[in-house]
Amino acid sequence: MAESVPVRCPACRREHVYAAPVFPCACGAPVRAPLVRGAAPVPITHRTWADEWVSVRCLSCGRQDQWPHPELGCPCGTILRVIVRSVAAGPCEGAPQAAPPLHIPLPPTAPAPRPAFHPVTIRTARDAVTAAALYLKWLGYRDVRHVEPHNGAAVGLHAPGLVARVEPSTRRTTVRDVETLWLSALAESVVPVHFSLAGYTEEARFRADTLAVPLFVLDFTGTPQPVNSPADELVTTGGGD
Structure with a gap:
């Protein structure tokens, strides 16, 4: 973590x-x-x-x-x-004293390092959704699109190979939210990812670890922070094609 x-x-x-x-x-x-x-x-x-x-x-x-x-x-x-x-x-x-190498050492099969992520400051719920969408694109997912919520549900984001949920309210994400997202992803054979502004309940985090659902918390700078091992792995490997 x-x-x-x-x-x-x-x-x-x-x-x-x-x-x-x-x-x-x-x-x-x-x-x-x-x-x-x-x-x-x-x-x-x-x-x-x-x-x-x-x-x-x-x-x-x-x-x-x-x-x-x-x-x-x-x-x-x-x-x-x-x-x-x-x-x-x-x-x-604050900085190393040893002379740095001429290149970043990467395994032969590793992709080129991604450029720095440029966040957007979160002031509204729409900003939170935008920040999550930009982050998914930074991870490598293409054609990220919004899906309008129904009955007060969290906002959905879809991309080829991905379904994401963004909870921009002050309500903590529950275990039911995680399971619902996982079932939706399972039905489409895609990767589930969850973003939350207020964080997760302990039960939700435990269930996400069990189901291998990446969880991210959005801070007000607009930079998603991974909060479990599946999220760490997604940041490392990236997404998309």
């Missing part, structure tokens, strides 16, 4: 919940830079090559590689470098 930490922007004092992106190790296991809880982020005013990379060790095979340093874009316009524990830099550094 993704580890999320609170990150407060020093420019506007807005607090975000952030989880580091996942990258694929050469052994196939997902790799995530370990975040330092409570460490103040560093505003990026200029960039250097060394600052863009961080050394991370794969917990599955022990391989050490250089990966892009986690960053967070605040709606106020400030770009923040989130503090991580770098294998090369020590227990609490």
Whole structure:
């Protein structure tokens, strides 16, 4: 499960919940830079090559590689470098000291790294749906389209090979919501994905793990955060064709 930490922007004092992106190790296991809880982020005013990379060790095979340093874009316009524990830099550094490689190490069959996701600030329910749709496109799904809800139901998103549900209200997603989405996806032989603004009940998260339904929480910056292992896997592998 993704580890999320609170990150407060020093420019506007807005607090975000952030989880580091996942990258694929050469052994196939997902790799995530370990975040330092409570460490103040560093505003990026200029960039250097060394600052863009961080050394991370794969917990599955022990391989050490250089990966892009986690960053967070605040709606106020400030770009923040989130503090991580770098294998090369020590227990609490903002950037690695070791010279980075000339390329990002990827397994031979891995796709090219995706560009950074550009979120939209969530102010309305429609913004939440738009943020989820943009994220699915970023993951690789094409022709994402909205399906108008009926009887107050959550908004649906459909794409080839995918059915998604977006709950933009302040109601926590329940186990019944997860099961309904899973049954819909099962009937169409597609992947189910759920987005929620208010989060999930404990029963819903447990059931989603059992059914392998990826769950994401939308923060108000418009950046979906994975909250279970199926979601982590989807972020790693991407979607679509």
